[in-house]
Amino acid sequence: MPDVSYKDSQLYRVRHSAAHIMAEAMLERFPKAKIAIGPPIEDGFYYDFELPRPATDEDMQWVENRMKEIIRGNYAFSVREVSADEARAVFADQPYKLELINDLADGRVDENGEQTAVPAEKITLYTQDTFTDLCRGPHVASTKEINPNAINITYKMPAGAYWRGDENRQQLTRIYGTAFETPAELQDYLHRLEEAKRRDHRVVGEKLGLFTFSPLVGKGLPLWKPKGAILRDTLERWLRDVQIENGYEPVVTPHIGNLNLYRTSGHYPYYSDSQYDPIVVDDEEFLLKPMNCPHHIQIYKSEMRSYRDLPVRYAEFGTVYRYEQSGELHGLTRVRGFTVDDAHLFVTPEQLLEEFVTAVRLIQYVFNTLGLTDFRARVGVRDPQSDKYVGDDSLWQNATDAIIQACQYLELDHTVEEGEAAFYGPKLDFIFRDVLKRNWQLGTVQVDYNLPARFELEYVAEDNTRQRPVMIHRAPFGSLERFIGILIEHFDGKFPVWLMPVQVVMIPITDKHVEYANQVAARLRAQGLRVEVDAGKSRMGAKIAQHREIHIPYLLIVGDKDIAANAVSVRLRSDEDLGAMPVSEFETMIERVVAEKSLELK
RNA sequence: GCCACCUUAGCUCAACGGCAGAGCAAACGCUUCGUAAGCGUUAGGUUUUGGGUUCAAAUCCCAAAGGUGGCUCCA
Numbered sequence: 146m147p148d149v150s151y152k153d154s155q156l157y158r159v160r161h162s163a164a165h166i167m168a169e170a171m172l173e174r175f176p177k178a179k180i181a182i183g184p185p186i187e188d189g190f191y192y193d194f195e196l197p198r199p200a201t202d203e204d205m206q207w208v209e210n211r212m213k214e215i216i217r218g219n220y221a222f223s224v225r226e227v228s229a230d231e232a233r234a235v236f237a238d239q240p241y242k243l244e245l246i247n248d249l250a251d252g253r254v255d256e257n258g259e260q261t262a263v264p265a266e267k268i269t270l271y272t273q274d275t276f277t278d279l280c281r282g283p284h285v286a287s288t289k290e291i292n293p294n295a296i297n298i299t300y301k302m303p304a305g306a307y308w309r310g311d312e313n314r315q316q317l318t319r320i321y322g323t324a325f326e327t328p329a330e331l332q333d334y335l336h337r338l339e340e341a342k343r344r345d346h347r348v349v350g351e352k353l354g355l356f357t358f359s360p361l362v363g364k365g366l367p368l369w370k371p372k373g374a375i376l377r378d379t380l381e382r383w384l385r386d387v388q389i390e391n392g393y394e395p396v397v398t399p400h401i402g403n404l405n406l407y408r409t410s411g412h413y414p415y416y417s418d419s420q421y422d423p424i425v426v427d428d429e430e431f432l433l434k435p436m437n438c439p440h441h442i443q444i445y446k447s448e449m450r451s452y453r454d455l456p457v458r459y460a461e462f463g464t465v466y467r468y469e470q471s472g473e474l475h476g477l478t479r480v481r482g483f484t485v486d487d488a489h490l491f492v493t494p495e496q497l498l499e500e501f502v503t504a505v506r507l508i509q510y511v512f513n514t515l516g517l518t519d520f521r522a523r524v525g526v527r528d529p530q531s532d533k534y535v536g537d538d539s540l541w542q543n544a545t546d547a548i549i550q551a552c553q554y555l556e557l558d559h560t561v562e563e564g565e566a567a568f569y570g571p572k573l574d575f576i577f578r579d580v581l582k583r584n585w586q587l588g589t590v591q592v593d594y595n596l597p598a599r600f601e602l603e604y605v606a607e608d609n610t611r612q613r614p615v616m617i618h619r620a621p622f623g624s625l626e627r628f629i630g631i632l633i634e635h636f637d638g639k640f641p642v643w644l645m646p647v648q649v650v651m652i653p654i655t656d657k658h659v660e661y662a663n664q665v666a667a668r669l670r671a672q673g674l675r676v677e678v679d680a681g682k683s684r685m686g687a688k689i690a691q692h693r694e695i696h697i698p699y700l701l702i703v704g705d706k707d708i709a710a711n712a713v714s715v716r717l718r719s720d721e722d723l724g725a726m727p728v729s730e731f732e733t734m735i736e737r738v739v740a741e742k743s744l745e746l747k
Numbered sequence: 748g749c750c751a752c753c754u755u756a757g758c759u760c761a762a763c764g765g766c767a768g769a770g771c772a773a774a775c776g777c778u779u780c781g782u783a784a785g786c787g788u789u790a791g792g793u794u795u796u797g798g799g800u801u802c803a804a805a806u807c808c809c810a811a812a813g814g815u816g817g818c819u820c821c822a
Contacts, residue, residue, distance in 0.1 A: 199751060304817030305750025312819040316750055319817070351758075360795090360813050416822055435822095470748050470820060471813095479821080533822055568822035586821085655779040682777095687784040694783090704781055716782060 156326060159291050160185040162222060162273070162284045163212070163324040166291075167298060168192050169276035170211040171320070174204055180278070181241040181308060181317050187582070188334065189323030193306055195241070196318050200303045205320070213293035220274040222284040226267040235270065235277060241308065242279050249279075291324065295331045298322035300338065341580040346633035347476040353638050353646070353695050355629075356477065365474040365481035367626055372646035375675065377625055379644055381462055383742075384486055384511065384621065391507060393460040393488055398440035400464060404430040409599055410439040411535040415568040419467045437463035438593075438618060441489040442600050445614075450604040455614060456496050460488035462625070477630035478585050484625045490617040491602065497615050501551045501590060508575065508588045508621040516744050517635060520577045520587070522557050524548055525565025534568050536595035544592040544615075545571045567618075569595040575623075580634045587623040587631060592616075639696045639718060642746065643739045650697045651678040651713075652688045654704035661708045665701065665728055672736060693718065698746055699735065717746045 151157055164183035167190075172178055175196055183192030227235070229250040236242035249268055271280045273288060285291060298320060306319035325331040342348070350356050355373030362368060369377060385395070404423050407413040412420065416435055423430035434440065441459045450457070464484045473479050492500045512520070526545050527534050534541070548571055552559050559573070566572060572591035576584050593616040596602075606612040622628035632640070642648055649669060651662035659680045666676045679688045685702060692700055701713040706725065713731055715723040726734075734747055 202752095302816055303751060306818045307749080310819075312749070316818075318750075321817085358813090364813070412822085418820085419822070467821080472748065472750095472818080473820065474814095531822090535822095564822095566822075581816095652782085654781055657779075682779090684778090684780055684785060685782065686780090688782095690783040700782080702782065706781080714781075720783085722782065 155285075155290075156324075157185050158283050158285045159326060160190040160324045161280075161282070162288070163291060163296050163322060164190040164192050165222075165271065165273060165276060165278050165280070165284070166212050166215050166288065167208065167320065167322055168194075168278065169215060169274060170208040172276065173211060174208055175200075179239055179241055182245070183278075189321060191306075191319050191321045193241075193308070193317040193319050195315060200318060200320065202299070205299045205303070208320075209296070209298045212296060212298070215274055216288045216291045216293040216296070218274060219287055219289040221287045222271055222273045224269055224271050224282060224284075226269055229268055232268045232270065232279060236279065245279060292327060294328040295326060296322065296324040297331060297335070300335055344580045344634050344637050345476075346478070346579070346630040349633050349638040350477070350630075353633075355633070355646070363481070364471065365469060365479070367477055367480055367482075373629070375646040376640065376644055377629060380622070380625065380629070381486070385460070385462075387507065387510070388458075388460050388488065391458075391503070392456075393458040396441060396444055396459045396461050398434075398437060398444075398461060398463060400434055400466075401431045402434050402440060404432055406439045406443070407432050407435075410442075410596060411568065411599060412436065412439070415533060415535055419469070421466060421468055433466040434463075435465055435467050437461055437465065437485060437487045438489055438596060438616070439600075441487075442596060442602065442616075445489075445491050445602060446600065450491070450614070452493060452604055452606050452612070455604055456490050456492040456500050458488055458490045460486075463487045477626045477633075478579060478583075480624075480626050483627065486620050486622045486625065488619055490619070491597075491604075491614040492617060493604070493606075493612070494615055497547050497592070497617070498551055498554070500617055501547060501592065502554055504590050504617060504619045505551065505555055505557070505573065508590065508619070511621040512575070512588070514742055515632065515635075515641070517577070517631075519635075520575050522552070522559035523565060523574045523576055523586075524552065524559050524561045524571065525567075525574055526561060526563055526571045527566045528564035531564065534566065535599070536569065540594035540598070541571065544594055547592050548573050548590075567591055567593075569593050570618075572618075577631050577635075579631060585627055585631060587628055588621045589619065589623060591618040593618060637696075641742060641744050642698045642735065643742045645675070645696075645698055647675050647677050647695075647697055648735070648739070649674060649676040649699045649701060650688075650692045651676065652685055652692075652700055652702045653678070653680060654685050654702065656680075658703050658705070658708065662701075662703050665703065665713060668728065669732065669735075672732060674735060674739070689716065693720070699731075701731070719746060721746075723747070 164185065168180050168183055171194055177197045179195040181193035183190060229246055232246045233243060236246065246268060268279065269281055270277050271282060271284055301321040304319045305316050307316055308314045323334065325334060353372060354370050355376065356367050356369050358367060401424065404413060412435060420435050421433050423432055444459060445457060462484050464482060466482045469479060469481050490500050527541055570591050570593035572589050574586045575588040577587050578584055597613050597616055602614050603611045604614055651666050653659045653662040662678045666678050669676045689700055696718050698718045700716040702716060703713055707713055710725060712725040712727050714725045715731055717723060738746065
C-alpha cells in the first residue's frame with residue numbers, strides 16, 4: 146500500500162494530476178460521461194466513469210494523445226474553496242459528484258471514497274485548463290511539472306468497477322493509467338510488468354508441465370501433471386515429517402459429510418455462500434466438505450479425553466471444495482477444489498498461548514526453509530457491523546486477546562483488520578503477493594472457542610470436572626495449490642534442488658555415450674535423485690538450451706573424456722560450468738544440497 | 748456473479764470478407780557432434796461450440812462455453 150512518504154511525494158502529485166487530465170480528455174471524447182473518483186494508487190492512478198458506450202483501444206489512444214497535448218499546454222492547477230451549495234452548482238449534472246459532496250458535507254466519506262469522521266467545513270475544487278474536479282489535492286502547480294512522455298493509459302485495459310465498491314450499485318468503467326517523472330522510469334516500469342507476466346505461475350506452470358486445466362473436468366479444478374505432483378508430494382512429505390516431529394498425529398477423513406454435521410458446526414448456514422448444494426443420498430443430505438474441522442472434531446469426540454491427553458493435534462492434507470464466483474478463479478491461487486495442510490489442536494486454556502506460539506513458529510520455520518520472506522502478518526478480527534459470525538462476544542474477545550498476546554510475545558509485526566476473521570473465530574494470516582501484486586493468504590493460525598462449544602467438546606480436568614477445550618486451526622501452506630502457485634512465482638520456476646521435479650539431466654554427447662549416461666543415472670536414482678537421460682538426437686548445444694529453459698539444476702554432459710575418468714561434466718542452472726568431476730564427487734555435492742534443502746546449487 | 752476484452756495445430760502466434768500459414772514440439776530419415784537450439788521429410792485443423800448475415804465467414808452479427816484484466820466476494 147502507498148506509504149506516507151509516497152503520499153507526500155512529487156510522484157503522487159504527478160499521478161493525481163494526471164488522473165484529472167485524463168478525466169478532462171475523457172470528457173472531450175465522451176461529453177456525456179459522468180465522472181466518479183480518480184485517486185492515485187500504488188503504481189499509477191485510475192479514474193472511474195459512467196460511459197455511454199464501451200471504451201475502445203482507439204478511444205484510449207486518442208485520450209492518451211490528448212492528455213499529452215493538455216500537459217504541453219502548461220496549465221496551472223488552481224484551487225478554490227467553496228461551500229457545499231456552490232459545489233453542488235458546479236457539479237449539477239454530475240450525480241456521482243453530488244453524492245460525494247453530500248457525503249463530504251455530512252462527514253461520511255472523502256472524495257477518494259475513504260471513510261472520514263469529520264464533516265468537511267470547506268470543499269475544495271481544483272481546476273486545470275477546462276476541467277474542474279472536486280478534490281482535496283495535492284496537485285502539481287502546473288501541468289509543465291508532468292512529463293508528457295512519462296504517462297501511459299493504454300498499458301492496462303479498461304475494467305469494470307462498482308460505484309463505491311458496492312456490487313449492488315452502478316458498474317462504472319475504470320481507466321487505469323500510470324505516470325512517472327521521467328520516460329526512462331515509465332519504460333522501466335512497463336518492462337518490469339512484462340517480466341512479471343513471464344513469471345506468472347500459469348505461464349511457468351505450463352512451461353514446466355506442472356499442471357493443467359480441462360473445461361471438461363471443470364473450471365477451477367486443477368489437474369496435477371506428473372512433474373507438478375512430484376513437487377507437491379515432496380512438499381507434503383516434508384511437512385508431514387516435520388509435523389510428526391512436532392507431536393502431530395495424522396488422521397484421514399472423507400470428502401463429504403452429513404448436512405447435520407455442518408448445521409452443528411454453523412457452516413450451514415454461515416458458510417453456505419461458499420458451499421455447493423447438498424447431495425441427496427436416499428433420504429439424507431450431504432455436503433462436499435468446505436472445511437476439515439467438523440470431521441476432526443468428530444474424531445476428538447470419539448473418545449473420552451483427559452487433561453493428560455491434551456494437547457491433541459490432528460493433521461490431514463484434506464481436500465475441500467468451495468464455490469467461488471467464476472470471475473474470481475485464477476490459476477492455482479483461487480480454485481474450487483484444494484488441499485489444506487490442515488491441523489486442529491485441542492488444548493486446555495492454559496496451553497493455548499504456548500500452542501499458538503509453537504504453531505506460528507512452525508509456520509515461520511516452513512517459510513524460512515523455502516526462503517520466503519516477502520509476506521506480511523495480519524490479525525483478522527470480526528467486523529462488528531456484520532452478522533456472519535457465530536458465538537458470544539466474550540468468546541471472541543478471549544480468542545482475539547490470545548492472538549494479539551501471542552503476536553506480542555513473538556514480536557511479530559502485524560496489522561489488525563476488521564472483517565477478516567473466520568466465521569468461528571479470529572485468525573492470524575500470512576499474506577503474500579503474486580507477481581502482479583495481488584495479495585493472497587497462505588498460512589493461517591486461528592483460535593476458536595466457538596466450535597468446541599457448538600459441538601460440546603469436553604475433557605476431564607485434574608479436579609474431575611468436565612472442561613471445554615479450545616481449538617487452534619492452523620495451516621502453514623494454507624492450500625497446496627495456492628502455495629505452489631506462489632512458490633512458482635517466487636522462484637520463477639527455479640525451485641530449490643530438493644523440490645525440483647527433475648534434478649539432473651544427463652546429456653550424452655553422442656549415441657555411444659548413452660550407455661554410460663544410463664549407468665550414471667541409475668547410480669544417482671539409487672540415491673533417491675530424480676534423473677533423466679536425454680538420449681534424443683539433438684546436438685548437445687540444443688539439449689542444453691532446452692533444459693536450461695526449464696531450469697534443470699544440473700546438466701551432466703558425458704563424452705569420451707568423462708567415461709575415461711569415470712566423471713561427469715557439470716553445468717549448473719546458473720550457467721556456471723564446474724567442469725569434469727568424478728561421479729562420486731558430484732553425488733556427494735548434490736546429496737548435501739538436497740539434504741540441506743539448500744537454496745544454492747553447490 | 749458484474750463490466751470489458753480474448754479463443755486459429757500440443758505450445759506461441761500469423762492470416763482481418765475471397766485457396767488456413769509459420770516457429771517450437773512430435774514422428775521418420777540424414778548427421779555422431781564438448782557447453783544457449785545441425786539438415787531434410789512427414790503428420791498435425793469442422794479456425795471453441797451452436798445459430799445468423801453474405802455469392803463467399805477464421806474474419807461481420809447473436810447466443811453459449813472456456814480464458815484474461817478488473818470489480819465484488821474469499822466466513
